[in-house]
Amino acid sequence: MSKFCFVLRPLSLLLAAGLLMPVADAQAQRVSARDRDRITVLETRMAAAEKRYTDALALVDAADPKGQGEADAALEDMEDVLNDCVGQRGCQMGNLLATYKRLLKGQADAGDGSDDELGIATGPVLADPDHVAPLVADVPEAARAAQLLNDHRHAFDEMVEYNPAVQAGIRRWLTDMRPALLTSYENYANLRQVMWPEWEKRGLPEALLFGIMAKESNGRVHANSRAGAAGLMQFMPATGRRFGLGPDGTGFDTRYDARSAAEASAAFINERMRGLNNNIEMALAGYNGGEGRAARVFRESGGQSFWTQWSYNEFPAETRDYVPMVIAAAWIFLHPQQYGVEFPKVNAQPATIRLAKSTTIYELTICLGSNNTRDGYMRVLRNMNPRYQADGWIPAGTVINATTRIAGLYNRYCVSGPRADLARTLITADVNAAIIRPQAATLHGSVAVGDISSAQVTPVAVAPAPAAATTPAPARSTAPRQHTVARGDTLNAIARRYNCQVPQLARANGLRAPAYALKPGQKLKLEGCR
Template sequence: MTNRTTWQRLILSASSSTLTALLLCASVPTQASAPTSGFSAKTPNTDVASSSAYVSHFWDALVLEPQTAWSQLRKSFAWQDQRLSAQAQARVDKWIEHYRASPENIATITQRATPWLAFITQQVDARNLPGEIALIPFIESSFDPSARSHRGAAGLWQFMPGTGDALGLVRNGHYDGRLDVITSTQAALDYIEMQADQWYDGNLPLSLAAYNAGAGTVNRAVRNAQSQGKSGHYWNLQLPNETMQYVPKLHAIAAIVADPERYNVNLPEIEAEPAFAKVQLSHSLTLSEASRLLDVEQSALAELNPGLLNGAIDPRSAQTLLVPDEASHAMIAKLSQGESQSAQVAEPIPDTYRVERGDNLSTIAARHNLTQQHIMRLNAIERPDTLQPGQLLTLSDS
């Protein structure tokens, strides 16, 4: 949880009358601070000087450093003061040295994080999760929301297709929710919290290991460790090598972000607020049309919306378009209200649909604005993975 100093709390919560009262209190020396001898009520110059000093100290206390995404992130760090065992710390130090050896890579990755870091930090903080969790995309995708692995994982959080489907991330020929930073971030944090609660009594390092290797792999490792009289904590498990390095990497990059000067690393300036605005749409819209209406570069819209595979948003798959924050707020409001030449009436739902190669129940449901359960009920489908190409599905009760 983000920690604020006492003065920050006063600033955020105090009314003008409260601040006035604080000023009055600050201008009067306390009894403890008054001289024990030689004090006279007839020394107004001394009183004025003393009062001025107290007021000056009060306002000095109100001078805060400008907030950035990095400063907000550091406030929410929770692991930096933890004492690790010598063996665990050695694993972290190994990765600190690895990252320090290539500062240009850190510069590239953190620069790529510029549009996303403030938003992700806010989402992590809202859940009272350690701020270190916001740096998982550094490890997973180098903060590239369009990243794809040779194994099929995609997006900032590198979801495999099956995992994304299970978490409700829509995936079809027009849209891939794994590439949508808004929806994939929510899904990733849901997944981390869910596994921590379901399997590990809230233990986040074990949940992160399961995020990387799967809960089955981690649970077996925990049982093996416990059978040998060990605690079953992450640091004494025997896991696949990538998973053994996963949490140490996160500790290492967080340590560098916490004190970049110590490690001779320069971090890019990133504003404390997200660099984009959200536009909720109920109608289809191409990025070309949005670019013209908002007077922003189409390439900027494409970078903010990598989940739109065909350069257009279809509300049957996604309803949120991200636009640069400098776009006209008036036009953003008009788009949200559906005032666009491209507004279309949604197509009626057909009575039937023939399954094509590559289809799955999730994509079919999203394409026709239906739920998977609705299609399964109409077609007496017990398992969604039994669909076959050429199969005719009933979509409507009529």
């Protein structure tokens, strides 16, 4: 509750010094008894709103979901009182506002007295006066204003250079790449519970984690590059193995696991930082352009900045673009309102779902709908459950990761009912069933020609069939057919294509659930397929 104690003290003083202050004798003589009674009622309402607000902050601190709503309602009560005060004779609105301003100024002066404490810019790094850590649970506006007096400058701001290259990166994120930035934020918000702790306990800035993830994968767990990098943080196989990532024995590559990728990336960055005199730009250059190259450039330049001409030119164009783009994304993450960015509000409170019936992530995406989202919940489910393919069947009774909102929608729409039935119908729809296959339709030795929907059919004489050959037709081979796995194939899709049962197909080919990992070029026996 320590954060909110700072907030409540100025508010309490404000009410005591402003609304609850006795009216001066001269003013009292000009206000009627009826007006004084009305002012007293306003004072009582404001005191009750303060009490409600205080209680709400206690709920917020205890992670009670009711706290936010109660706090907002209490602030609305206060706003109503202030509005009524405007029209009430004798109510001292000016005193209230002047008192509030002096209290905030006085709290700022209680710092070290430097310009930085007051948010006055002394260089190119501008503190964002509206900034609130983006993924902290929302707190009421009155609380934000007071809390910010202790948070005018972020440590990350002092660790990197805010130069024209970073500014150009910010320009790109705010224009053509704005959708990617917002998508990255939304994806990160749903994974923050498992990723951020790994960086926090290693003393690394959260903004840097977000910046790397946004540039590397836009927050898509299953992202892959042509060079072989994989996962949220795009680890190459060899580097991943060095930091504990790779196949885990079940067919799953832990480079796709958000927590494991966060832990490995934090270890990698810290290792680079230790060898590069805590230079973030050089550490990022090593992350993208090769740790050996970064170490050599740093050594041969005598520890000079990444931005010095010789060092800068020693890195490939991709790295020279990568470093400022990561820093730019991190900068916006810390200063969203300075750039007019409103990140989406995400209900990311974690929850689990025990599946009432077998399903796929595609099916869940359909029955969950898009309640309070822009794109629905498929990406959230895939990111939180990276072991499962989007079209792979997940057995009933399996516990999957989700959020409280998804869990509520699942119980409402996906267990039973019209939407659940519709989702199952769409998921199991077979394109082949739409094809009308020709049949040897005959009519008294004639073939019907024309529109089959017409009531009149023109018979056409059919020539006698030649005598049947005496040689018997060869028996159909009973040997199982084969399918060569192509890039992007999944076992479930192959089973649907050949009308197979997934479990039987998996057993025939030694594939283990739930991943059913396939490799391009792999030959599959199509046993049990029709």
